Amino acid sequence: MSAAVNTSGVWAGAGRRIHMQEVGLRDGLQMESAFVPTEDKIALANALSDAGLAKIEVTSFTSPTAIPALKDAEVVMREITRRPGTVYTALVPNVRGAERAIESRADELNLVMSASATHNIANLRMTQEHSFAALAQVVATAQAARVAVNVSLSCVFGCPMEGEVAPEAVFGWVQRFVDLGVGGVTLCDTTGMAYPRQVAAITAAARARWPGVEFTLHFHNTRGMGLANVLAAIDAGADRFDASLGGLGGCPYAPGASGNVCSEEIVHALACMGYETGVDLAALVAAAQRLPALIGHDIPSQIAKAGPRLALHPVPADFGAIKERALAREKELAGGTRTT
Numbered sequence: 001m002s003a004a005v006n007t008s009g010v011w012a013g014a015g016r017r018i019h020m021q022e023v024g025l026r027d028g029l030q031m032e033s034a035f036v037p038t039e040d041k042i043a044l045a046n047a048l049s050d051a052g053l054a055k056i057e058v059t060s061f062t063s064p065t066a067i068p069a070l071k072d073a074e075v076v077m078r079e080i081t082r083r084p085g086t087v088y089t090a091l092v093p094n095v096r097g098a099e100r101a102i103e104s105r106a107d108e109l110n111l112v113m114s115a116s117a118t119h120n121i122a123n124l125r126m127t128q129e130h131s132f133a134a135l136a137q138v139v140a141t142a143q144a145a146r147v148a149v150n151v152s153l154s155c156v157f158g159c160p161m162e163g164e165v166a167p168e169a170v171f172g173w174v175q176r177f178v179d180l181g182v183g184g185v186t187l188c189d190t191t192g193m194a195y196p197r198q199v200a201a202i203t204a205a206a207r208a209r210w211p212g213v214e215f216t217l218h219f220h221n222t223r224g225m226g227l228a229n230v231l232a233a234i235d236a237g238a239d240r241f242d243a244s245l246g247g248l249g250g251c252p253y254a255p256g257a258s259g260n261v262c263s264e265e266i267v268h269a270l271a272c273m274g275y276e277t278g279v280d281l282a283a284l285v286a287a288a289q290r291l292p293a294l295i296g297h298d299i300p301s302q303i304a305k306a307g308p309r310l311a312l313h314p315v316p317a318d319f320g321a322i323k324e325r326a327l328a329r330e331k332e333l334a335g336g337t338r339t340t
Contacts, residue, residue: 018275019240021055021216022048022263026091028248030060030067031259034296038072042079044287044294048245049083051283053263057089057110057242061097077104089150093124098138101147108148108184111135115170116159119190123154132176139180150184151177152218156202158193167202171209184214186242189229192222192258196232203236218242219261220249221300226261227269234275241266246288247300264288264303272309281308 025045029036036044041059048056058080064071077090089108092098098109113131114120120128135151142149155162156170174185187202199217206215217233217240219226230241243266249259264284267277281303288304316322 016234016275017239018234018270018277019054020263020267020277020279021057021240021242022053022245023057023218023242023260024245024248024263026057026060026070027242027260028244028246029295030069031248031250032069032295034294035069036294038075040290040294041072041076044245044290045076045080047283047287047290049081049086051280051287052083052278053086054240054278055087055089055108057091058106060091060093061100061104062091062093074100074104077101077106087148091152092138094134095137095141098141102142102145106147108150109138109142110150110152110186111138112152112154113173114154114159114190115165115173116155116162118161119155119159122161128173132173135177136180139177139182143181148184149182150186150214150216151182152186152188154188154190156187157189157195157198158191160191160193167205170202171206174206174210174213178210178213183212184216185210186216186218188218189220190218192220192225194219194229195225196228199229199232200236203233203238207237214240216240216242221247221258221261227266230261230266230269243267245284246291246304248291248295258300262301262303264301268303268308 025041029041045056045058059073059076060067060070061073062070073090077088080088082088087107089110090101090106091110091112092101101109113128113135114123117128120126120131124131126134139149153170153173155165157165159165177185187206203215203217215238217230217238219229242260243263244260245263247259247262247265264281267279267281267284270277271281285304288299288301291299
């Protein structure tokens with residue numbers, strides 16, 4: 001396993017590059033009832049760029065009526081400060097959304113459909129074939145504009161209404177999009193149903209079948225297995241992961257579910273294990289700590305609350321006296337005497 005400790009006590013994965021991709025500005029904020037002001041969205045995007053994220057999903061070019069939290073998509077995408085080396089992507093549902101995103105200078109269009117027939121109808125109000133036909137038009141629009149395309153397949157690791165989703169059904173959709181010339185595919189654990197052995201098997205099979213495709217893994221922490229699934233995917237060869245600032249996010253079809261895996265928690269864990277993410281953890285945590293004031297409630301992130309593992313704290317105010325008594329007692333015990 002790539003995360004194992006070798007005989008010298010060093011993590012075997014030391015130095016391996018893992019690309020962290022931030023989805024909180026879209027996947028997270030779209031679930032919030034409070035509207036985050038446009039200038040604050042832009043400031044958050046800029047802070048994430050400065051932190052060194054490989055990719056940032058800035059917004060969604062959907063109907064403002066459908067997702068009012070992201071009604072300022074054009075302004076946000078146009079006014080962010082772009083860091084060389086970071087990819088700025090946006091979710092688009094249809095050709096009109098693609099045109100808006102392209103006009104706003106998105107580097108990539110992220111398209112979504114579900115590997116589950118039931119979830120696709122419930123979430124997108126379309127059959128899978130209808131979704132594919134519509135997204136094929138979006139792919140053609142992007143290709144004409146020479147803009148990259150990524151397809152996110154929901155419910156790859158299980159559907160909250162159907163249960164298990166057959167890997168071959170997932171791979172059938174991957175192949176159809178690859179045949180259209182799509183170069184990036186995200187395998188999504190939409191409602192947190194994935195488990196490590198399953199993740200490793202699907203990840204390894206996908207990478208072996210399509211070595212030229214850029215695969216991303218997208219996990220939710222609904223059942224507390226987010227980090228374990230990330231590590232299982234890394235062991236199977238994955239090197240790109242979506243995560244959400246502060247652990248924001250969720251899914252309307254998984255009531256009570258927690259959000260996406262938390263960006264700062266994943267970066268912290270990978271850094272402890274010797275992986276290279278290129279992300280400034282302190283800057284990422286500082287960005288996460290802005291969120292409660294913007295969204296009006298606490299965030300799941302443990303790192304934003306507790307800090308990294310070597311965030312030290314001052315000794316007690318009376319530590320000197322405590323230490324003195326402890327040393328005196330040690331001396332007494334060494335001399336064979338005892339006081340009460």
